[in-house]
Amino acid sequence: RKEVEQDPGPFNVPEGATVAFNCTYSNSASQSFFWYRQDCRKEPKLLMSVYSSGNEDGRFTAQLNRASQYISLLIRDSKLSDSATYLCVVIDNAGNMLTFGGGTRLMVKP
């Protein structure tokens, strides 16, 4: 089993749709969680951190479920510009190891 697992997709959705991605992690001692966005042939860029209480940034909402060891990302009112690969990142409790999921590809269609 991979340490961090994501559905690779692709998720094909129309503009304006709501879409959700999940990411599961195997190390219960993991402390920090992030969602990164990666455009084709570009470097990953931080989208948002994921906090235990959940957090929202505009159309994006991230949630953490420690008991079930998964994090989620919800995108409301999808835009064409949201098309990208979304990477889940889990950091161990020492902060040394960033483990990336394989990414979920989102394609938003007109």
Add this chain to the structure above:
Amino acid sequence: GAGVSQSPSNKVTEKGKDVELRCDPISGHTALYWYRQSLGQGLEFLIYFQGNSAPDKSGLPSDRFSAERTGGSVSTLTIQRTQQEDSAVYLCASSLYAARSGNTIYFGEGSWLTVV
């Protein structure tokens, strides 16, 4: 500089040659990471530096790979006797301290390596 800088941005090399990839982290960042990403694949952890020391080298795929960091700043990743399977984009990232919550990790644009 303003961001993480990597060089070369693109490198084509012949099988069996050595290559050296360079990373300039954001000024003042103590933590530095190297990752590898093959086409269409996820990010594979290679090595992590805290200052000049590498507490975690577990990801280096073979003894052909080595990395160092000097002066708590620039890092070089060296691949000896390159093989075709080494073709990938090599991404460097840095963060102010260890990458706990609140310390954003910033990536460079990567060094695209093609071994022919």
